[in-house]
Structure formats: structure tokens, C-alpha cells
């Protein structure tokens with residue numbers, strides 16, 4: 088039977104939301120072609136891995152427990168992924184477009200000499216062809232790509248696909264893989280701040296720009312916390328040293344598409360719009376009524392961002 | 406240290422980007438061409454390593470003839486020489502095809518370290534660096550934030566899913582540069598003058614022994630069919646109110662009841 092292979096991804100010992108989204112997409116595609124969904128996990132599987140895989144529609148969970156796969160290293164993961172792909176011979180491989188996900192997918196694509204769609208936003212099968220939609224130019228344009236040959240790798244953008252519960256009986260198997268004699272080694276992993284939502288996966292992003300006039304982002308942090316979101320920044324705020332580079336949203340930063348995006352003290356330069364223009368709902372707070380950001384916003388508020396955001400926090404806390 | 410930097414020329418990030426009338430290509434209007442910003446980080450890091458350890462920095466780019474300008478920019482920053490693979494098949498290739506072209510060129514060159522950008526800000530593929538490393542059978546470290554070259558190896562800090570990871574790779578290795586690695590220098594007047602005299606070699610695919618049907622559109626397994634503009638957004642509205650409190654209350658109401666996002 089043909090199959091679709093999903094590589095599970097964990098963060099801080101937990102399976103990620105994008106893994107649930109990848110499994111759900113795999114299930115949908117598999118149901119159409121009567122294929123099975125195989126989920127593979129590297130390193131130590133979290134205790135709830137079977138329940139998780141089963142909830143989102145996997146027929147089988149393969150556990151590749153190997154010491155060399157405890158933390159992400161490109162060659163070791165590529166070797167292991169290629170071993171699994173050789174055994175399963177999947178039609179499609181799906182994984183999440185995170186830093187590590189993109190990195191291993193790119194290397195695997197060269198190993199398997201196959202098609203790959205990076206950061207895809209939508210997938211359809213039409214007349215036997217596999218088509219993926221993805222953004223280019225940091226989000227300024229969409230491209231429709233056809234992936235030919237087998238396997239085809241889909242690296243899906245977090246939150247572009249829904250996580251759908253679809254319980255299946257999921258068998259668990261250990262699988263032997265050979266991470267190889269690797270020429271690189273992870274010495275240490277410095278965990279990010281506990282509980283801090285990753286920008287590209289957050290449902291709400293509250294960004295600040297030069298209008299923040301300093302490194303004090305407390306009011307944005309508070310709003311983000313109230314809404315269960317993450318804080319982002321314009322390049323101006325990053326270049327000033329107020330925020331880390333990893334917070335930058337835009338054509339040369341992260342591309343985000345949350346349900347709700349706040350642009351506070353951000354003028355709306357084309358490079359910034361590129362990275363957040365596909366958000367479902369955009370709120371702009373700016374003291375300049377002529378700021379270009381208002382043309383891109385669903386809701387615009389003219390005023391001092393500190394006053395408006397503080398008042399908004401009180402409203403939400405009510 | 407022999408260092409090669411993979412450098413791509415891209416449209417200025419100021420560019421307004423739209424599908425061409427037939428939907429098969431991308432129009433960037435009058436936008437000028439620039440060095441891919443992530444590749445500037447790669448060039449800067451290469452120059453810093455060279456300053457410390459000696460050796461040379463070679464810029465390798467695949468593209469059209471115009472990409473020579475981008476190589477000259479890197480030479481003006483301080484790189485030693487450039488190699489341009491100019492062939493129409495480059496633009497027609499998918500990301501893997503471009504990686505194959507670059508890997509073929511690298512096989513004819515000597516290197517201890519290859520630096521690339523994490524991504525090109527036009528196609529956003531995030532693909533070429535790791536793919537080249539795989540094709541060359543060397544290790545790579547993706548998204549580096551700090552680089553220290555040691556005897557026979559390179560120690561990197563990279564942006565990883567779970568935070569940051571310290572990774573040691575044996576040389577030769579390939580690194581992809583993430584934002585935050587460094588602040589690229591500007592080319593000096595003298596640098597720009599000197600760059601004009603630095604060697605820049607132009608090669609065709611035939612020079613590299615690459616058969617035209619192993620890359621280009623015919624070989625592409627990932628084929629861009631059409632480009633589409635972003636879906637149009639409905640016009641937004643301004644939130645009314647006399648005071649910040651009133652505006653905030655009206656905004657909260659709109660987000661709850663209309664947009665249903667909080």
C-alpha cells in the first residue's frame with residue numbers, strides 16, 4: 088500500500104502544533120488515494136507520542152531511537168530520514184517549516200534527488216498532479232508549483248493547515264536507522280525562554296517598531312501574554328538593539344501569518360508588509376494618521392501606542 | 406583558509422513584485438539588483454575569518470551576466486576573486502538544479518569552508534546551502550549566529566527549533582548565515598577601485614561539463630506553474646473615539662464581535 092510519511096518534530100520534549108498539522112494534511116491526502124499515514128520520530132519519543140499520532144490520524148508510528156538523534160544535526164537526521172524513506176517508499180513526505188525542519192528537508196531533497204516545496208501554504212491533487220502554493224519575495228507574491236516524481240517533500244508553514252482530530256488505531260514500531268559517521272556534532276543546546284511562543288507559530292503577534300522609542304516593550308509583552316501570543320519587531324527596532332534579530336518580521340526576517348497582528352509604532356515599509364501582510368486580521372496603532380500601515384490594516388487606531396495598548400490591556404482584562 | 410561564498414543577486418527589497426501578464430514570471434518593475442542580504446552576512450564573515458587566519462575569499466554566483474555586478478560588490482568589500490556561472494539554464498532550474506550547478510563548480514575549486522545565506526529573499530527556498538553540502542558530501546550548519554574556526558574544525562552557534570545550539574563541524578564544511586551573525590561592512594572607495602582589477606572568471610555550464618538536460622526546466626522536479634498576486638484585502642476602517650480609552654474599548658469590541666479573533 089502506498090503511504091505518506093510525516094516526520095514528527097518536538098520542542099522542549101513536546102510534539103509541536105505543526106506536527107499535528109502535518110499529520111492532518113497527510114491524513115486528508117491519504118484518504119483520497121487510499122494510502123496509509125506513517126509518522127516517524129527521531130530520538131526519544133515523548134510518552135504521549137502514540138496518543139498524539141493516533142489522534143491526528145496516523146496508522147503507524149515509527150520510533151527511530153538512536154543516541155546520535157537526541158538533538159538535531161543535519162547529516163545524522165538526513166541519513167536517518169533517508170533510511171526510513173528507503174524502507175517506506177512514501178509518495179509524499181511532510182514536515183513543518185521550522186528552522187530544523189527546513190534544514191533537514193533541503194538536505195534530504197538533494198539526497199533523494201526529488202521535488203520539494205518549501206513553506207507551502209496550500210496543497211492540492213489535481214488530475215494526478217501534486218500542486219503546492221507557496222509565498223515568495225518574503226510574502227509579496229504567491230507561486231503555484233507542481234511536484235513531480237516520488238517522493239515529493241512538502242515543508243508546510245506552521246498554521247497554514249488546520250490540525251484535525253481523526254483518531255486511528257496507531258501501531259508503534261521501533262525502526263533501526265544508521266545516522267552514519269557524522270562529521271558534525273551538537274555540543275550543547277541552549278533552550279529558549281520557557282513558554283515563549285515561537286513567532287511563526289503564534290496565533291497572535293504584537294509587534295513594535297521605531298515608535299517604541301526604546302527597549303521597553305513591557306506593554307506589548309503584556310498584551311501578547313493576555314492574548315497568548317508572541318512579540319515581534321520591525322527591522323528598525325531590531326537595528327536599534329531593542330529586540331533580538333529573531334524577533335524581526337519582514338522580507339529579511341520572519342514571515343508570519345497569525346490570526347491577529349498588531350503593528351505598533353510601525354510605519355508600514357514594503358519590507359515589513361511583506362512579512363505580515365497575510366495575517367488574518369491586522370491592527371495598526373500609529374500617531375501619524377497618514378502612516379502607510381493604515382492602508383494595510385483592518386483596524387486602524389490613531390494615537391499614542393503606549394496609551395492605546397495600555398487601555399486595550401485593561402479592556403481585555405475586564 | 407580557502408573560503409568560498411555562494412552569492413546570489415536578487416531584486417531590491419524595495420521592489421513591488423507582481424506576476425507578469427502571462428503569470429509565468431515575476432515582474433519587479435524598475436527595481437535595481439542587490440546582493441542577497443543574507444549573502445552579505447556570509448561575505449562579511451568570510452572576510453573576518455580571512456583577516457584572522459589568512460587565506461583567500463572567492464565569490465561564486467550562478468545567474469545572468471548582470472550578476473557580475475553583485476560579485477564586484479563583494480570584491481569591493483574585500484573578497485579576492487569571483488566566479489560567475491552565466492547560463493540561461495540557471496534561472497530555469499529549480500532550487501535543487503541550482504545547487505547541482507554550484508556543487509559542480511565547487512568540485513573544480515579548492516575550499517576549506519563554504520559560506521552561503523540562509524535564504525535568498527526572492528525565491529525564499531532555504532534550500533541551496535544544505536543541498537550543496539549534501540551533494541559535496543560535507544557537513545553543514547544551518548542558520549549560524551556565531552562562527553569560530555579552530556584547527557580543522559568550525560565551532561558554530563546556530564538558531565535551532567529549541568533555542569540555540571552549539572555545533573562543531575569538521576572542515577571542509579558549509580555554513581548558512583542567519584541574520585544577527587554580523588554587520589556587513591560597506592565597500593570603501595579604495596575597495597571599489599581595487600575590485601575592478603580583481604579576477605572575475607565567467608563559466609558556462611559546458612565549461613563545467615554539466616549537460617544541459619541534467620538541470621534547467623526539463624530537469625526541474627519542482628516546477629513553478631504560475632505566479633499569483635496576493636488575495637485582495639477588504640478595506641479596513643479607522644477606530645473612532647475621543648480618548649485612548651474609548652478607542653481601546655471600540656477596538657476590543659471590533660476584535661471580539663466583528664473579527665472574532667479575541
Ligand SMILES: Cc1cc2nc3c(=O)[nH]c(=O)nc-3n(C[C@H](O)[C@H](O)[C@H](O)COP(=O)(O)OP(=O)(O)OC[C@H]3O[C@@H](n4cnc5c(N)ncnc54)[C@H](O)[C@@H]3O)c2cc1C
Pocket residue numbers: 295296297298299320321322323324335336337338339340341351352353354355356357358359362372373374375378390391392393418442
Ligand atoms: C535590504 C532591506 C531589508 C529590510 N528588511 C526589513 C524587514 O525584514 N522588516 C522590516 O520591518 N523592515 C525591513 N527593512 C526596513 C524598512 O525599509 C523600514 O526602514 C522599517 O520597516 C521601518 O521600521 P519602523 O516602521 O519601525 O520605523 P519608522 O519607519 O521610523 O516608523 C516609525 C513609526 O512609528 C510611529 N510612532 C512614533 N512614535 C509613536 C507613538 N508614541 N505612538 C504611535 N506611533 C508612533 C511613527 O509615526 C512612524 O510611523 C529593510 C530595509 C532594507 C533596505
Ligand SMILES: Nc1ncnc2c1ncn2[C@@H]1O[C@H](COP(=O)(O)O)[C@@H](O)[C@H]1O
Pocket residue numbers: 411412413441443444465466467468495500503507520521522523524525526528529530531532533534
Ligand atoms: N544562483 C545562485 N548563485 C549563488 N548562490 C546561490 C544561488 N542561489 C542560491 N544561492 C545561495 O544559497 C542561499 C539560499 O538560497 P535559496 O535556497 O534560493 O533560498 C543563498 O543565500 C545563496 O548563498
